[in-house]
Amino acid sequence: MKAFSNFHPLVLFFYFISVLLLTMFTLHPVLLFFSLLGAVLFASMLETPRAVLVSLGFYVPMFLLIAVTNPLFSHNGVTPLFFMNDNPVTLEAILYGAAAAGMVISVMYWCRCYNTVVTSDKFLYLFGKLIPKLSLILSMALRFVPLFKAQVKKISRIQKTMGLYSSESKVDRLRGGFRVFSAIVTWSLENAVDTAASMRARGYGLPGRSNYSIYRFTPRDGAALGILAVLLGGSLWGMKTKVLEFSYYPRVAALSLTPVVLAGYAVVSALMFLPFLIEVKENLVWNYFRSKI
């Protein structure tokens, strides 16, 4: 199911940076539509469609909120629909608000996908090459956080069974929390002594440390990176040369449908739907091979 996440972290990172950049720097309704649809479809492949539906329950109200807020504050535009407190509420401002809202929601959906696809170790792998020490420290911190949380829970529970810090009084609870915290600090230091010993015992500190990763850059990754670069370049070129420009003020521009613009749409949509299409293709291939067995 996760065909896209099997690409090399570099490809994934490049991809997410590209779509986020494109989404954040445009208000073109068609581009935003592609971006939002691509992100939602991809998310529904990563998570269950049900989870995505549930999440829409949060994002749709948010979309409406942003879309409504803009015309309340911005009164630009030449097509007033009605007046509120003597201020015009214009069609342009509403459409602009809707576009901005679409942009925010798409970015959020892309970030959601990013979180599932680019896991902490992939991120560490990418930046560990630049700063090897930092990547180890981050990795150790990531190990420590769940441990710390579990210990806080354990100690608080035990203190409660001794009838300590469980009264209704807020002061008592605060004091209890503070004591638990100070005990945990001691506990972590104690822990760290053992961890340090275990690191020394396995030769940490010897000169010439190398950095291992389980990721390999394959020709397939190279090809993907090439295609992505072409698509990104095309989109950026389109935005730069105003082919993919759209203006809301003072009057909403008409959508031009010249061959060049259509080509631009094709390039952007290819970029936005790429992960979704890869997942779909992989599913089809899988079903096809299974039917052959």
Next chain:
Amino acid sequence: MELFSIKDLSFTYPDEAQKVLNSVNLTVSEGEFMVVCGPSGCGKTTLLRLLKRELSPHGKREGEIRYLGTLQEELDDRVSAGEIGFVMQNPENQVVTDKVWHELAFGLENLGLPNGEIRRRVGEMASFFGINRWFDRKTSELSGGQKQLLNLASVMVMQPRVLILDEPTSQLDPVGAAEFITTLHKLNRDLGLTILLVEHRLEEVFAIADKAVVMDRGRVLFNDTPRTVGGLLRDCPEKGRMLLGMPSAVRIFSGLNATGACPLTVKEGRLFLKAHASNQACRRIEDGELKPLGKELPAVQTKELWFRYERNLPDVLKGLYLTVEQGEIFAVLGENGSGKSTMLRAISGQNAAYRGKVELFGKKLQSYKGTELYRHNVAFLPQDPQSVFLKPTVKQDFQEICSAMGYEKQEAEGVVARLAEQLEISALLDRHPYDLSGGEQQRAALCKVLLLRPRLLLLDEPTKGIDAYAKNTLEQILKELQQQGITTIMVTHDVEFAASCADRCAMLFHGEIMDAERPREFFSTNTFYTTAASRISRTLYENTVTVEDVVELCSRNGGLQ
């Protein structure tokens, strides 16, 4: 070939007068499986740590340690780090990174190996240890047993020539421990790896070791094959103390003052008894009467208890019925994840059952208001005694409880002093709780919860991580508390401890308590889940479940022939 040769090694910790190690001479040959044992404080951990240069404790050292003929001080850094592997006691603290694959690669990264070679070695070790199933997982999601296997594997990827292990199974449950020991045996047998192991639980290890070293007070008492050592222990002047923790067969052999080859395993023990103690005129030990049941209100009574952690998770307790009379020591045994700890938490009010009821001393759990339940009524000793302490000294922790209980200053001092005396921790009151040994820590934690003056004591795995001597002390303490009228319920994996300590035992399985029985009845009818002594003697006698039982019945029948 001599891998390690140790000559006249002595060691003193800073600020201490007594030598921890006193002129130790020892050689470890290539391919040997050596187990080091002895009562706690005998210096075995110090000895092991001195062998690994990176972990040497600070202090004054005399004598010399050679590795393959080279003095330890002159060893190459990479040889010292890579060829001598060390696994410590606590599975949690040794893990460095967040992902299993990264942990495996950590040592090799330190040695600066290229990516391709790391990939190959990590892959090989992961499949040898059966780690491939959880290779991509986070280390925080692993069980204790898995963590310790991972620690072993991440040392093994560095291809050490000798593996030193300091009580590696003491924090594991019996299943995890057995798996770990089996793996060690496999490493020794199939790869010819030299192994030096300190262990509490000798029942399985003793028979597979090539050499057993017995230490006491910083000296090496015996250093020979386990069989010979088993025989030598019989004539040891302090054999009561030295024999604790030895395999049951060795203890029976020694307790009967037998001669000849010392049996090491259950099978050998059984053959030995068959051959030498064939007189079976008396086959049973009669249990004394428990004090009449049902006259007073039971300490704990649960009816139809149902519990689950989340709505969507399966039930852990499924209609649990349990009755524990006042003044009993009641042991609940069961596999990992059978719900033992959950049950204790339900009794102590930490988990609320969604159906059924709990009555303590005839009063419903819910009718205990505020902190009433935890003062003068129920005390809970958790699996990890460390989590009981919050203060920099044991004494301050006790004082906090005293003030919470509203003792007067003088009264408080008296109570603390008396309890500390009884639990043998008077000398430890000014120490930091984390600096105590496992057994001491546990007694201090017990002391803290006893300051709540409970009528009912709940113990979660009380013998985890403590040695045989501390277990013995704990048993005596629990029996003294029983004399004072305190009821104890413990959940444990430790069949030996339950057999000698409890008044009644019960098995928790499938979320229910199976029938509770007296230990002799309970363990002699089990075939698998029972003590080694019972397995040794079951064809000969009807209900002997501890080493003492076997020795007593054998003597009653006229001793050895």
